[in-house]
Amino acid sequence: MIVLGVDPGLADTGWGVVEFDGQHYRPVSYGVIKTSASDDIQKRVYTIAMDLSEVCQRFSASVVSMEDIFFTKNISSAIPVAKVIGAALFRFSEMGIPVHLFSPLQVKTAVTGMGRAEKAQVQEMVKVILRLKSIPKPDHAADALADCICYCSTLSLQSKLQP
16 A cells, blocks of 8 residues: 655645555655645645645545644634535545555654654654654655554454454
């Protein structure tokens, strides 16, 4: 199975592609979609959604794992990210690609075993789990690969719990 991981953001949306056979991970590719603050939000959100769908098609992803919105104090900073998530959900739905949303806590727990892990710990575990020579850069790409690992480990656990 080919999994597309997405770390949504208005300025930088990370993406990562991982192949998973039920036991082994194989990193395929990763990167970041950047948008310019000088463009209006409609253009930025549209660009992200279309670029994500192109990545999905290029690597023949069968499922998307995306980090869900999270905010603590400032809801206004979460609104642009929510717009990106909504546009991506719409585009993937049009394509018939299932999307699974995970909280940051779920992603950290799946990758490190600790829901309160620091960003550096998550990135180091992404490197180890995917057998990479170095931590993927930029950070948003590493986060997207963590989203892939989260989906795969959740799927693996669910299959073990099925009678």
